[in-house]
Amino acid sequence: MDASILFVSGRSATVCLKDGGLYHTHRKYALTLNGKPWGEADTVVTSLYGLWPDTDYTLTVFDGAQKMSELVFRTEEESYTLNVRRFGAVGDGVHDDTAAIQAAINCCPKKGRVLIPAGTYHVLPLFIKSHIRIELAAGATLRLETDRSKFPILPGIIQSTDETKDLNLGSWEGNPLDMFAAMISGYKAEDVVIYGQGLLDGQGDQGDWWKNVKIRRGAWRPRMLFINHCKNVTVQGLTFRNSPAWNLQPYFSKHLKFLNITVNAPADSPNTDGFDPESCRDILLAGAHFSLGDDCIAIKAGKLYMGSTYQTPTTDMEVAHCLMENGHGGMTVGSEMAGGVQHIHVHDCLMRNTDRGLRVKTRRGRGQDGVIDDIVFDHVVMERVGTPVVVNSMYFCDPDGRSDYVQSREKQPVDERTPRIGTLTFRHVKATEVTCAGYFLGLPEKPIEHVVMEDVDIACAAAPAPMQPAMACGVEPCVRQGIVAINVDEITLRNVTITGQDGVMLACENVGQVQEE
DSSP states (O other): OEEEEEEEOSSOEEEEEESSOSSEEEEEEEEEETTEEEEEEEESEEEEOSOOSSOEEEEEEEETTEEEEEEEEEOOOOOOEEEGGGGTOOOEEEEEOHHHHHHHHHHOOTTEEEEEOSEEEEEOOEEOOSSEEEEEOTTEEEEEOOOGGGSOEEOSOEEOTTSSOEEOOOOBTTBOOOEEOOSEEEESOEEEEEEESOEEEOOTTSTTTTSSTTSOBSBBOOOSEEEESOEEEEEESOEEEOOSSOSEEEESOEEEEEESOEEEOOTTOTTOOSBOOBSOEEEEEESOEEESSSOSEEEBOBOHHHHHHHOOOEEEEEEESOEEESSSEEEEEESSBTTOEEEEEEEEEEEESOSEEEEEEOOTTSOTTOEEEEEEEEEEEEESOSEEEEEESSOOOSTTTTSHHHHOSSOOOOSTTOOEEOEEEEEEEEEEEESEEEEEEOOSSSOEEEEEEEEEEEEEOSSOOOBOSSOSTTOOOBSSEEEEEEEEEEEEEEEEEEESOSSOSEEEEEEEEEEEO
């Protein structure tokens, strides 16, 4: 076993137990801490809670009587613990506990802990600050208010007094627009840990959050977590449920860790994306479980105004040992990516029952800074995923998404509005019971540059229902179809197997070169 420490705080730690499993380990392991039994682990990414600050620990992993691994670590120092109950929080699910919890956060000294013990806390949006830890203990639930008239609004754009700069506080689907504050919001905060075994309930299934979702009422719908221009933030262990809109959105932030989180929403819930980093850098997402109503993970970098104005890509991101279920896309890049998405490594992940699996989507109008390049999908298993691999340069989103400009199959001028897709690598990918094996749709004036598929094994289902593999005009529903490639400069195939399809394994149109090795 290859074991390592991913994160240590004053009261918790996260370890990675690599035994060849993806999300779950191949077997259940017994844990001891400083020689005493400490429960069991059956997930590759596993967290420990209830530790004591500034203390040395030795974690030993056993398979039966056999010692598999040993890890030594020391917890962080902690200055004070501020229990929100002492600040007046009631925790009965009825009383408004917002002011009490916010007071504890505001008063917390550097390296202090705000403790939210077991109970149900009815809250409006909370705001974090730098250099604190917030623990939502086992049995604790934060339950978000449903009356939108009580929510603060984060303005999309506030112009500076001298009219030379702007302050961007709110965002909606890639544009700087007014939004209701998230359940937990942060602006220019750093060195923050939000952790524990508790639950954050956005109550999107209550009130009117999920009704008439394309209409702005007061402001756009809130997230569960929105951190804007923050750095060195870790979110560990928590469960997020029934978000009013996107769940977790890091925004123009860097040096982030999201470990062992769970994100749940009904399969028919609108826009409940699980994890949507936008124009961020240096992210580790490990051991997450998503089951929701939209893309499980969607990497973004704004629409044209944000991309061209700030030119800030999402880059240097690792996604590992995650389980994605029941969403539209398992692992998605775009479509709001006008600032670019580069250097992404997705590995050792499992996807089940999503419409699409590994998904890249862009369109004309995203702009010349919208460069998608060096995206690597490695050791990914997909079960009952409609189309496991989709790259779509004509995604019909936005009000003009079905216009002739966006959807034309004829070459358009290459200008400042034209995005680019560089190299995409699919390695050690296995998919079973699929409808269509894959679909690559580039722009005729700017084809996908290079697709590499290595050790890929895709098997079609016996009698699947028809589906549209790529959401673009002119793409017809299909069943038991191999890979379709349109407008691609180069395709490299190494040990690629497609079975159960009706027709050819690879159908090409305007493909420059196919290398089979």
